Amino acid sequence: MKRLTRMLLLCLTGLVFLCGCGDREGGKGDSAGNSLKGSCEEILNEVYENADFDQGFKDSMDSYVASPIDESTRGYVLGTDEVKYTDSVCSSPMVTATAYQCVILRLADGEDPEEAKEKLKEHADPRKWVCVEAESVILENIGDVVLYVMAEKGVAEAVRMSFLALGQSS
Numbered sequence: 001m002k003r004l005t006r007m008l009l010l011c012l013t014g015l016v017f018l019c020g021c022g023d024r025e026g027g028k029g030d031s032a033g034n035s036l037k038g039s040c041e042e043i044l045n046e047v048y049e050n051a052d053f054d055q056g057f058k059d060s061m062d063s064y065v066a067s068p069i070d071e072s073t074r075g076y077v078l079g080t081d082e083v084k085y086t087d088s089v090c091s092s093p094m095v096t097a098t099a100y101q102c103v104i105l106r107l108a109d110g111e112d113p114e115e116a117k118e119k120l121k122e123h124a125d126p127r128k129w130v131c132v133e134a135e136s137v138i139l140e141n142i143g144d145v146v147l148y149v150m151a152e153k154g155v156a157e158a159v160r161m162s163f164l165a166l167g168q169s170s
Contacts, residue, residue: 035142035145036142036143040088040104040105041104043089043104043166044102046166047147050165052158053158057155064091064100065091067089068088068089069089073090077090078123079120079123079124079125079128080123083105083116083119084108084111085111086107086108088103088104088106089103099135099150099152100150100152101148101149101151102148102149102151103146103148104148105145105148106144106145107144113141113143124150134156135151135153135156136150136151136152136153138156138159142166147159
């Protein structure tokens with residue numbers, strides 16, 4: 001019974017987002033000032049914990065590493081230095097031919113989430129892995145926290161839905 005209730009709630013949440021909470025590439029999220037608590041790494045862990053991944057992807061995550069984005073990795077991960085942030089984390093496979101990265105940024109005071117997402121979208125390179133290409137580039141925000149994911153479509157949508165669900169509970 002619990003599983004059925006959870007499944008119905010997940011379907012209802014998905015339907016609500018499909019009907020009006022932004023487009024696939026750069027939806028609005030919540031820019032009204034509501035934000036998420038915790039560090040970017042804690043937010044990422046919660047996103048992963050609640051995402052509806054298939055078992056194959058879950059198994060592959062054993063080889064993923066999450067680390068802050070510093071000066072030496074910013075260009076490769078974000079494609080730009082125009083977005084100002086105070087906290088960050090990027091999750092990606094250590095060594096694999098998988099086109100995947102998931103970034104959580106907490107924007108600096110005064111940074112407009114919509115402008116930040118536009119800059120990230122403009123500089124996104126879903127072919128940066130050379131041998132493989134991400135099917136989806138998704139940008140969302142909840143207040144000053146931005147999600148930026150490049151991945152296979154189903155995985156990217158699972159991350160997106162889990163992230164947006166965090167905004168419903170805050």
